[in-house]
Amino acid sequence: MTAVLKVENLVKTFGGVKAVAGVSFEVAPGELKALIGPNGAGKSTCFNMLMGQLKPTSGKVYLNGENITGRPPRDIWRRGVGRTFQITGTYQSMTVAENVQMALMSHHRKLFAVRPYAYKLYRDEALALLDVVGMADQADRACAILAYGDLKRLELAIALANEPTLLLMDEPTAGMAPRERINLMQLTADIVRDRGVSVLFTEHDMDVVFAHAHHIMVLNRGELIADGTASEVRNNPQVQEVYLGGGTLYEQETADA
Template sequence: MNLLEVRQLSKHFGGNAAVDQVSFVLNPGELLALIGPNGAGKSTTFNMVGGQLPASGGSVLLDGEELRGLSSRSIAHKGVGRTFQIAATFASLTVIENVQMALLSHHRRVFSFWRPAAGLYRDEAMQLLDLVSMQDQADRPCSELAYGDVKRVELAMSLAGKPRVLLMDEPTAGMAPAERRALVGLVKQLVMQHRLAVLFTEHSMDVVFSYADRVIVLARGKLIAEGSVEQIRQHPKVQEVYFGTGKTIQTDAVQEAVP
């Protein structure tokens, strides 16, 4: 059985189908890229899987259990984590306090003024920061961090819920090329070492073609291609509707077509 299975997922706004019967699967230890031109339906699909947006039709199954109709919080507690295009951290808190807050939410703990949260889950928070190589900056305010490090903190926060599936929406948006490679390389390690299943949207083709295990491509709300990096690179429909024809762009390792 697939870990995550999306079946015939659809979203209609009035008479327009933003997502039209999209189906795909995601397995443990897999880094799956969801790509497509602007307006393809990537974010809508992502938000339906994570519960931020109700679907008009179809199913989202986690280990065979239906997630459609559940709140995003309920979905998170069932093992689906999420990061966002704009990092969701508290700038006024320290690095470790941000992770502790995520752990408090996961454990559904409530703290009071006479029982400070500062001592709760500190060891567990440090273990998570160690996973993302941020333990040496644990007591720094997030407001002082470089953006790439803020995204690492957000990743640690998303891991606080012990997700089996992690949804990452444009994880490298706003980052320099070296920061992009470092962050996605770290995610790839987590996928391989901890059998994490990751679905991510991404505009940077160097990231997609360097790190993804498989790629799915949307255009105008429909799934038009699915396969390995090499299959997607050679796919004529992808080149036609996503990249355009006859134009190329240099990435770190390969030449790719562009719109």
């Protein structure tokens, strides 16, 4: 089975600093995979190369077997990669539904077709996506008055507008309350199961990672030092040294569920 995402020896240097140093991995169809590591490990740099915001110094990125290395973000998005960001970026003056409609208009190449009835375009599709993330009842609310957790769910609906086969989520639970974090990642896991979307996400909350990720990768100083199941990563001596100075990563009862 062809990997949805395949990364081969990805490198990014800034002057004499090697931010990402020969990283290789795959994300399988329907897989929820985490990329973790301490601050400065290279996670965001890696994500930005996958989505085209940064061009790799060397290495290859394949999406469903196609080489997408160095392509601009719009091309990658049109090939079926969605992304959410650590800091949400919705249109605050628009309603919840209108934000999703904008993404749908872009997906259907209607974004620059200025028409007086544009507000009606893809309204039903937008409501369907909002229903997926539990936001349909807030469709006509202005984004400016939404709670932060609701903005994160809205961003997820927007990321699904281009019918992605791969979803990149950069710190999806950053700034959220503990209960909101659990709910958002459970929602993501449900989308993986129901829609067959592959997800690669970065995260600092280890409870979230161990509870939901099928497999976990660990970056440290730009190098991939571990790639395995939650149990394999938790018991990896090098990972323990990076995170806890040789201690043992916390093991919860549901970690391998």
